[in-house]
Amino acid sequence: MDKTIPTLAEAVAGIGDGATVMIGGFGGSGAPIELIHALIDRHVATGHPTGLTVINNNAGNGHVGLAALIEHGMVKKLICSFPRSADPVVFTEMYLAGKIELELVPQGTLAERIRAGGAGIPAFYTPTAYGTDLSHGKKIEEFDGRPYVQERWLKADFALIKAHVGDTHGNLTYRAAARNFNPLMATAAKQTIVQVSHLVPPGTIDPETVITPGIFVQSVVQVTNPQQEEVLNRAKAVYP
Amino acid sequence: MDKTIPTLAEAVAGIGDGATVMIGGFGGSGAPIELIHALIDRHVATGHPTGLTVINNNAGNGHVGLAALIEHGMVKKLICSFPRSADPVVFTEMYLAGKIELELVPQGTLAERIRAGGAGIPAFYTPTAYGTDLSHGKKIEEFDGRPYVQERWLKADFALIKAHVGDTHGNLTYRAAARNFNPLMATAAKQTIVQVSHLVPPGTIDPETVITPGIFVQSVVQVTNPQQEEVLNRAKAVYP
Amino acid sequence: MTKLSNAQIAWRAAQDIEDGAYVNLGIGFPEMVAQYQPPGRQAIFHTENGILDFGPSPAVGAEDWDLINAGKKAVTLNPGAAFFHHADSFAMVRGGHLDVAILGAYQVAQNGDLANWSVGAKGVPAVGGAMDLVHGAKRVAVITEHVTKDGKPKLLAACTLPLTGVACVTRIYTSLAVIDIVDGHFVLREKLASLTFDDLQSQTGAPLHLDGPVQDLTVPELS
């Protein structure tokens, strides 16, 4: 069993029009910039994929990564908690022009909905957002005298994930706060595609320190020295 | 901040009559034998605590650890998934004599209910046990055309946990499959009391490999060379 | 051959497991399936107490009692193994990440209902992870004797013992046959050559349907 894919282009080749795609990262930390850019490359060359529903904590920053994906008109709908950033001009303009849909979800509820999707839990109750605009239309139930909001799982066709060390079976570790949503999204997609900074043989990663066991991963592509969104944006980079 | 407690006796001193106590472990692996025995010592000396509700995957084996706790008549009710073992005589006799209550919970539901207790999720839906005797009286709801069982969170007054390495802030790692329920129970109790085989200063454990962050832990007691239930039972040990 | 041994039933079930499949084997008899993987194929075994990719038992005396499977037997690790806690373990189970779960059975009904956790009698009930495992694996298979020790059918129109799960089993490997569950029916796929269809039907508690040719169930001699 070997889950490695030789190139970024091949890794994202199966993502079709209208797919739901989870993209890891919190701002730039843990964002799989190279996988996103490979998807943009395909769109530039072929016009596809388009009409994507993207699930991420944010809405991109500057003109690289997720912001560039949105800027290329590939995203129909965004599910996120915080679509603001230092330079949110791409999303802001498209949103105010009615060219992209937004489903705003509190950050902890977003994380838990993704975890639920991966764990086979179709719905759960949370105190978060009770009595606010973000629970409108949702089922409310009382437990032990306190009201809670019913939230549904989130699943995706694909997850684009950034990990630090990965083996050919798909076992993964992350780096510092770049972990964030990545391990959750890996569990909640039919096809989880991971870019790893270091590809190693099975048995290299201590079983005690594996964060994402390989069962959650379908494709692994090595990207040594991955780019950081923050560094690109400070250099005012534009992709492509 | 230093969460260490010098002795096992002091670590369990606060557990009163009628308390709900989660005890980590799957069979003998990860079972905090020394903490359990310290609780039995207190009962032998003082007659307390008694009337405990214990949450564990199993019901003990032989005459040490959880089985000995039950044998001493300290447990009023057991919440578990699998009260059978190689030598289940203690629980079996008390159960058939009507001297101990049993709440039988499917293992995955038990784990998820404890995780929910720690995560502030009062209830969730699972496909597990739908249409079986173990979902009698529980609320059923359909999602996407499939029926699911509503399950409630589980919380406890105390958790007795076994970890491998722990620091004075309560950051923990585990050893192999001795991890099992321990990290979940650590999150779901008001007071989490941990026996660690190796006590180290903060900064010793790599932040990437911490399994239980210290926020979930209130007391740490060092037990070097802890006993293994399996080894005790093969030697036909009886506690005390 | 009048019926398969447990080892032969396990062998037959092992032939349907693909290379790289993630598999959970129920405790006891189903654990034997791991011994009969076809050459060149390697499944990855999950145990619900928190290990992925464990290997065979160690030598006697070399056991590490922190390294056990769900049956509390000592195991070893393969390269690429991982440890995780119980909630993550059952996320794998319930979340549909396992390719195959193979379980034992007291009874299986023609709609796929499974009874394997309680004989309904007095005594101490115990369920473990069985009710979770039947919901989640992409394929839930059963290995079992075709009939009980006193000759009564285990494959039934409806289970009479307490259920483990509803409409969850899709294939049954018995000591006499391989049977799929399709649209609420038993569909016969393979049977021992020495048995007639009528012989098999007489030992089965609900109608056996045909959907294409029935193959001979052939297995090697196994100790």
Place this chain on the structure above:
Amino acid sequence: MTKLSNAQIAWRAAQDIEDGAYVNLGIGFPEMVAQYQPPGRQAIFHTENGILDFGPSPAVGAEDWDLINAGKKAVTLNPGAAFFHHADSFAMVRGGHLDVAILGAYQVAQNGDLANWSVGAKGVPAVGGAMDLVHGAKRVAVITEHVTKDGKPKLLAACTLPLTGVACVTRIYTSLAVIDIVDGHFVLREKLASLTFDDLQSQTGAPLHLDGPVQDLTVPELS
């Protein structure tokens, strides 16, 4: 002194944080609270993007952009730090494990309702973790100017802006006073000595109650 600076409000809030407390500070102004921990006390700071026990910003040029806080600022680690994913992070939040959360506010109502995520106007809405943080921390406190830039009360009988959470705030540190929320009322605990009760009441949108003596709100000069 006519009103406290932001630094002074943050200083006052910091005095109520106990040694060893687990604390989440909202992004922006509340982050200042970390700078004013009393000598001999060390809180452990949680950031919802997956770090416990992070420290101050590194020197310019020494940033590691994988090591950031919820405000996307580079941080450092203290000995005893831990990383975890977002679901575990919000388990800490919602599960009641944080001792204190300190947030900014547009408006706070006398029953503890908080509005701090949306000015209700056109534009891009963004909520982040605020709605989670207000449910879960054992103590939810707000630091804020006492009135808006154009002099209108921020402490109100009822919020007019979209709510972040219902009945969640228990203490408010403002530029003029320290006010608790008890049983649906604002209870004045401290105020600047230069202000009369009536001065303060005139800048507050709901009745200020008294429950015991009102202390002078005294803070050091801070740059």
